Amino acid sequence: MTAMYHPTLGVHDLEVAREWFTRVFARPAFRWEDTLDPKLLDPDYPRNYSFFFFIHDLHYVVLCPQLHATGALRGQTRYQDVPEGMIGVGWYTDDAVGMFDRLTEHGITSHDQKGRRITSENPPVSPMAPDIHVGFTDPETAGYRHEFVRIGDRHLEYYSRQADPRLRPDWVRPPVDPNDPLRIERTSHHTFLTADPERAERVYVDAAGGRVIGQRRNEELQALSTFITLGDSVVEFAVPDPKSPAAARVSSGLDYYHGISLQVADIEQVETHLAHAGVPTRRLSTEVTSIDPEAAFGMQWRFITRRPI
Template identity: 55%
Template sequence: MPARVAALYHPTVGVHDLDAARDWFRRVFNRAPLRWEETLDLAALNPDYPVNYSFFAFICDVHWVFLCPSLHAQGALKGQTRYQDKPEGMIGLGWYTDDAVGMFARLAEHGIRSHDQRGERITSQKPPTSSFLPDVFTGFTEPEDTGIRYEFQQTGQRHWAKYSEKADLRLRSDWRGPVLEADDPLGLLLTSHHTIVTADLPRAARLYTEILEGEPIATSVDPVTGAQSTYIRLADTLLEFLTPVADTALWARVAQGEDYYLGLTYLVNDTQAVGAHLDSVGVQYDTGRDGEVIIPPAAGFGVQWRFVQSLPYPAQA
């Protein structure tokens, strides 16, 4: 069988100050950020692998990674430049695959270049590996070919039990989807969708529908801005590819060819309660149509965090 995307792996947020990001995350989501030792057995890791450049978080039904670019290129990752000079915000999106070798071969067949954690090109003679564990196979696409940097990872089964304790609850055999947590001040029900701004919709559609075999859901046009949204579902995730109108600020972000991973939208019980909580913790937000609450990138470490009370299109059954 051809390699497939099994599920979302994680979005990666680039932050300049991990301590400040941890504090913000605790205040906004009322969840404890996770250290590497809480997600994997450090004794099994490459001893030269730097484990101080990121922290992890599980929010509702999404496993997140917060990464500091200035701490990343150390030890086994020394010399890496892929995150160098990146502004704060979304710097990548990862997917679980059941066959990393087959996945990168499939991407290469369609002219998409990829590299491993050390920045070395993945080829048929040099399959993907990871710098931290021998039975984790991971690689990244080149943004020039795919708009943003996408990661595909195959994780050895022996790590699932530890990783599913706190880092990614979806790997548990009894996972049946998110539930409303009693101590969740935001009232998160589930993830609605991820938003990626693009001026090259055919490139995004080719990757997600032709190569990865995602399902086109619908298109819509914003009556105020004129921006077009194209929704594509892949595995357990809904993606919105937003094509802005020319000569707007969003268009300027993508006019040179690279896509802009803007952020993520959560479905909540009560957007007024979300606003009240953000007021209580001193986080700036805007209110949009239908009462939606939006933490703008300037107030959310470069990420747009949206909270809505209705889905743009029905969730997958």
């Protein structure tokens, strides 16, 4: 894995979500169809079903499931009837075919963008273009829908210019932008709730090549957390205590993408900006404030001054 591709948030109304993210994060939105050269794509691939934000060092996607399953993706059902909230997380890989082979070796099944099982005879070729490989783990065996993608070399210059600057050879994480009302320093980590941490390690460590970097108690969630680094990101897998509020989220046995923590320079400035933006926050400690899922399309945004690991 080279880096996190993007988390994906599912929403019912793209325009409402676009306005909210623009107001909260003070960054421009850009449409999926503007991120790749259309001359290199299948003209039947659906358009206008998502938009992207680049938030300091985080490539983030908001997608409307009702608009997604059209054109070349007509008939796929992976996001059918999902409530608003996180519906996936993607990773760049240099070898998508090899990655899905390793997942299979560890008992993790996967499907392509049309919902077909990925096998050695059916590699995950995207309907977008033959040199883009995209596939997804089945939640039933992986706990969650994890996406792995390889973008063909001929697309990278355009995509890095239009969507994800981290793909540029000279990119480095920028310092705090003095014009950023949130004063973001970096993405700290992504938090999943799980009842099966061994399964999470099978996907992220055994198959994907990540590394466990620590464990600690998460008192906010009443959970024991394992932190794994993969690519350029850190993922927290939190096992909730029995009968804790978070335990209900994983009672089905599937993992739950709870939210993202951003490290910031000044908590008070974050709260001041969000108050002016009309977004309620909850102060969790002197070092942490959050936008709770009820106010953020089903996921939590935490703003912290110190990373947990």
